Amino acid sequence: MKKRIYLILTEENLFHPHYFLGLFQKLPDKEFKIIGVTVLKEIYKKGFPYYLLEQYHLWGTLGFISIAVLSFVRNLLDKIQIKNTYSVQSIARIFHVPYVKIDNVNSRKHLAYLRKLNIDIIISSSGQIFKKNLLELPQIACINRHTALLPKYGGVLPVFWAMFYNEKEFGVSIHFMTPKVDQGNVVYQEIIPLIKNNSLFKNYILGFDKSIGPTIKALKNITSNKIEIFARFHPNEKQYFSFPTLADIKKFKKNNKPFSLSDIYFYLFR
Numbered sequence: 001m002k003k004r005i006y007l008i009l010t011e012e013n014l015f016h017p018h019y020f021l022g023l024f025q026k027l028p029d030k031e032f033k034i035i036g037v038t039v040l041k042e043i044y045k046k047g048f049p050y051y052l053l054e055q056y057h058l059w060g061t062l063g064f065i066s067i068a069v070l071s072f073v074r075n076l077l078d079k080i081q082i083k084n085t086y087s088v089q090s091i092a093r094i095f096h097v098p099y100v101k102i103d104n105v106n107s108r109k110h111l112a113y114l115r116k117l118n119i120d121i122i123i124s125s126s127g128q129i130f131k132k133n134l135l136e137l138p139q140i141a142c143i144n145r146h147t148a149l150l151p152k153y154g155g156v157l158p159v160f161w162a163m164f165y166n167e168k169e170f171g172v173s174i175h176f177m178t179p180k181v182d183q184g185n186v187v188y189q190e191i192i193p194l195i196k197n198n199s200l201f202k203n204y205i206l207g208f209d210k211s212i213g214p215t216i217k218a219l220k221n222i223t224s225n226k227i228e229i230f231a232r233f234h235p236n237e238k239q240y241f242s243f244p245t246l247a248d249i250k251k252f253k254k255n256n257k258p259f260s261l262s263d264i265y266f267y268l269f270r
Helices: 016-026 048-079 088-094 108-115 158-164 200-209 212-223 246-255 262-269
Strands: 003-010 032-040 099-102 121-125 141-146 169-176 186-193
Touching: 003 016, 003 212, 016 032, 016 088, 016 121, 016 200, 016 212, 032 088, 048 200, 048 246, 048 262, 088 099, 099 108, 121 212, 141 212, 158 169, 158 200, 158 246, 169 200, 169 212, 186 200, 186 212, 200 262
Parallel strands: 003 032, 003 121, 032 099, 121 141
Antiparallel strands: 141 169, 169 186
């Protein structure tokens, strides 16, 4: 019997649509079936203006404007249906999969909706913390996609921090979700070399592009009777990172590029 897969993804149109589409195209039809997706609205805890200021500091003037324009154009093309793969919602419609758009992943209404679907595995690629009721909802497990070689670099902007500390590699980890963020055992992991001239934005493109294969391999790992654990979590507060301070960003930019104009060409024609 096919395992019923449900996805919970952050609402953004630069990285998740490609990841979502890749899963539809590459998941083995005989083993798995994607039955739905939840699109999580962005929550700006300190307000939208503060969020924009953080992004401006992180990406710089060129990067901030370029990324904003790229996202705006993709959103516009999606709305006028020039192409149907610019958003998670459009991809869901193409494959005739129901989707819901919500603010709170743990809300009673959302949980009630999910309970009706007989879900085997939930795949998350989002920033919201799953509470106990949601973690225990699927028949098999909740798993999360994280752009780092866990247990190193849990938390926010893991690729930034890997570059900040001059690592030679970063990667993608698919791990079991627990009540504590990014602390579940890793069921599949793939290494990506950190090429010196690559910008932060390009590395995030690579991280999401490379996430499709590891997600599928993790699903096969979990649904087999022999689960191979790639990394076991050992609590270490130094491995959990928050959004960088201005001082961190300035230090980062001395040795690394947050963005390059060539990233747009790479993003569009990769």
